[in-house]
Amino acid sequence: MQDNKYAKLMEEVKKEEVVEARPLNFLEEIIENDLSSGRHTSVLTRFPPEPNGYLHIGHAKSICLNFGLAKQYGGKTNLRFDDTNPVKEDTEYVDSIKNDIQWLGFQWANEFYASDYFEQLYEWAVQMIKNGLAYVDDQTQEEIRAGRGTVQTPGTNSPYRDRSVEENLDLFERMKNGEFPDGSRVLRAKIDMAHPNMMFRDPLMYRIIHADHHRTGSKWCIYPMYDYAHGQCDSIENITHSICTLEFDVHRPLYDWFIEKLNIFPSHQYEFARLNLTYTVMSKRKLLELVRNNFVSGWDDPRMPTICGLRRRGYTPESIRAFAEKVGVAKRDNMIDLSLLEWCLRDDLNKRSNRYMAVLNPVKLVIDNWPADVESEICTAPKNQENPDAGTREIAFTKELYIEREDFMEEPPKKFFRLRPGGEVRLKYSYIVKCESVVKDENGEITEIHCTYDPTTKPGNGTWRSVKGTIHWVSAQHAKKVEARIYDRLFTEADMGGIPEGKDYKAYLNPESLVVKEALVEPALLEDNSGIAVQFERNGYYIKDADSTPEKLVFNKATGLKSSF
Numbered sequence: 001m002q003d004n005k006y007a008k009l010m011e012e013v014k015k016e017e018v019v020e021a022r023p024l025n026f027l028e029e030i031i032e033n034d035l036s037s038g039r040h041t042s043v044l045t046r047f048p049p050e051p052n053g054y055l056h057i058g059h060a061k062s063i064c065l066n067f068g069l070a071k072q073y074g075g076k077t078n079l080r081f082d083d084t085n086p087v088k089e090d091t092e093y094v095d096s097i098k099n100d101i102q103w104l105g106f107q108w109a110n111e112f113y114a115s116d117y118f119e120q121l122y123e124w125a126v127q128m129i130k131n132g133l134a135y136v137d138d139q140t141q142e143e144i145r146a147g148r149g150t151v152q153t154p155g156t157n158s159p160y161r162d163r164s165v166e167e168n169l170d171l172f173e174r175m176k177n178g179e180f181p182d183g184s185r186v187l188r189a190k191i192d193m194a195h196p197n198m199m200f201r202d203p204l205m206y207r208i209i210h211a212d213h214h215r216t217g218s219k220w221c222i223y224p225m226y227d228y229a230h231g232q233c234d235s236i237e238n239i240t241h242s243i244c245t246l247e248f249d250v251h252r253p254l255y256d257w258f259i260e261k262l263n264i265f266p267s268h269q270y271e272f273a274r275l276n277l278t279y280t281v282m283s284k285r286k287l288l289e290l291v292r293n294n295f296v297s298g299w300d301d302p303r304m305p306t307i308c309g310l311r312r313r314g315y316t317p318e319s320i321r322a323f324a325e326k327v328g329v330a331k332r333d334n335m336i337d338l339s340l341l342e343w344c345l346r347d348d349l350n351k352r353s354n355r356y357m358a359v360l361n362p363v364k365l366v367i368d369n370w371p372a373d374v375e376s377e378i379c380t381a382p383k384n385q386e387n388p389d390a391g392t393r394e395i396a397f398t399k400e401l402y403i404e405r406e407d408f409m410e411e412p413p414k415k416f417f418r419l420r421p422g423g424e425v426r427l428k429y430s431y432i433v434k435c436e437s438v439v440k441d442e443n444g445e446i447t448e449i450h451c452t453y454d455p456t457t458k459p460g461n462g463t464w465r466s467v468k469g470t471i472h473w474v475s476a477q478h479a480k481k482v483e484a485r486i487y488d489r490l491f492t493e494a495d496m497g498g499i500p501e502g503k504d505y506k507a508y509l510n511p512e513s514l515v516v517k518e519a520l521v522e523p524a525l526l527e528d529n530s531g532i533a534v535q536f537e538r539n540g541y542y543i544k545d546a547d548s549t550p551e552k553l554v555f556n557k558a559t560g561l562k563s564s565f
């Protein structure tokens with residue numbers, strides 16, 4: 001038996017090695033080329049979240065990629081908060097982001113903030129003005145937009161475009177000193193208003209925002225735009241591979257342009273397809289809206305695709321990392337099935353989680369021939385059949401039990417192998433029982449199932465005989481009540497990105513996404529301190545929730561045992 005287990009394990013190890021030997025993805029190819037050509041001698045990546053919300057599974061994909069690639073090639077990863085918009089950003093988000101990254105199992109080499117570089121970015125902007133590459137524009141936002149032209153038609157030059165270097169330097173300094181109100185002036189790069197790439201039509205570099213910044217306070221009232229800040233921040237840190245999502249590919253030439261004009265460390269940007277999941281919205285704006293309008297209980301509601309929500313749902317870091325690996329890196333946008341994420345969780349928990357019996361929809365089962373002088377008898381069961389090291393648990397078997405109502409049918413169809421009148425079934429880890437009669441209430445609902453047990457069939461010390469069905473149970477006298485929160489996907493529509501214009505995505509909220517039930521559970525569950533989700537046998541994986549009190553434990557359903565799709 002042990003030998004068999006070992007052989008099986010080795011087989012799995014071998015299988016995993018085969019998975020490891022997959023072909024290189026395009027980012028790995030780029031990195032290997034850069035290392036072998038000597039373009040770079042080490043790999044430095046970064047993860048650049050904006051601290052304006054909680055991280056979600058899409059960010060987890062990006063984290064696994066950035067940290068994973070660096071680790072794979074002996075390099076390092078910086079955590080850089082992209083905090084260039086003081087209005088939306090908050091320290092609360094900074095703390096949650098750091099916590100989530102570490103929980104996923106990654107550690108950054110340095111913690112930086114784009115705001116650390118405000119002084120340097122300002123100096124570089126001054127240098128660009130001096131080189132005739134930037135100017136202060138007094139046009140309104142509307143005028144600037146209209147002046148950019150369209151993809152088909154060239155833009156028109158701003159009337160302020162040809163200001164002298166001296167005037168630009170003076171105005172830019174006064175912008176910095178707070179002399180002008182929000183929106184009255186901007187700094188723009190002076191490139192080409194007829195450029196075929198709209199990004200090059202004198203892009204904005206700085207805008208005026210009089211707002212307190214979560215780190216720099218009131219020191220600055222001009223803030224750099226994404227395109228002016230991101231590449232330079234990468235360059236300051238000597239980032240070798242700046243990996244971002246596909247929608248930034250049109251920004252790449254501009255990223256390179258600033259770096260070239262400033263003649264600074266040549267970081268390079270590479271794009272991969274962002275993660276889209278069925279039945280899921282992923283934009284922080286929408287997630288924030290769900291929280292603010294109480295459609296969910298918070299950022300960490302177990303139905304949320306946030307990392308804190310997934311954690312509360314029972315997801316493990318291992319399962320999320322495995323998911324990121326399975327999704328791989330694509331160069332074209334695609335949609336990943338939510339069931340793949342669930343599969344990864346099941347695959348991990350199946351190996352590691354302790355098993356307990358729990359009945360969610362109970363009906364009483366009475367063993368009529370149970371000896372009157374035996375109050376209870378102990379059954380021994382493995383904590384996890386997949387892992388002999390997990391040890392065993394003891395379960396009291398008594399005359400009165402509860403089983404799931406669905407495990408009994410008076411008039412069952414063919415292939416129903418559970419309990420039926422006159423039929424036999426094994427009570428898991430215990431005896432075979434036979435149904436003799438049922439008691440019903442005035443509405444015809446079954447209140448008790450009466451059985452006899454076969455005393456020779458106890459596993460371990462009886463004579464083995466098999467029956468087709470095995471069902472789970474709890475002892476009526478010993479079972480404990482817990483609250484089970486049964487979650488389903490938050491939305492009813494698979495392609496949430498494809499919702500037609502004018503139709504609100506909230507119309508697709510799943511009204512059945514949370515069902516609360518009372519469950520009767522095996523007492524050993526209350527002593528479980530494995531720290532991960534447990535399996536309710538034949539039902540699914542559940543994790544103890546922080547809402548639990550000593551009087552009432554609360555369990556969240558992480559996922560069922562099989563795909564529900």
Ligand code: ATP
Binds near residue numbers: 047061243245273
């Ligand atoms: P959202 O659009 O959800 O608000 P964001 O891109 O604005 O996200 P950031 O904080 O700027 O959020 O993202 C940090 C990093 O995570 C970026 O490099 C971004 O490309 C990456 N990222 C965000 N969403 C996804 C996703 N769905 N799949 C892969 N990477 C993502």
Ligand code: MG
Binds near residue numbers: 050
């Ligand atoms: Mg962003």
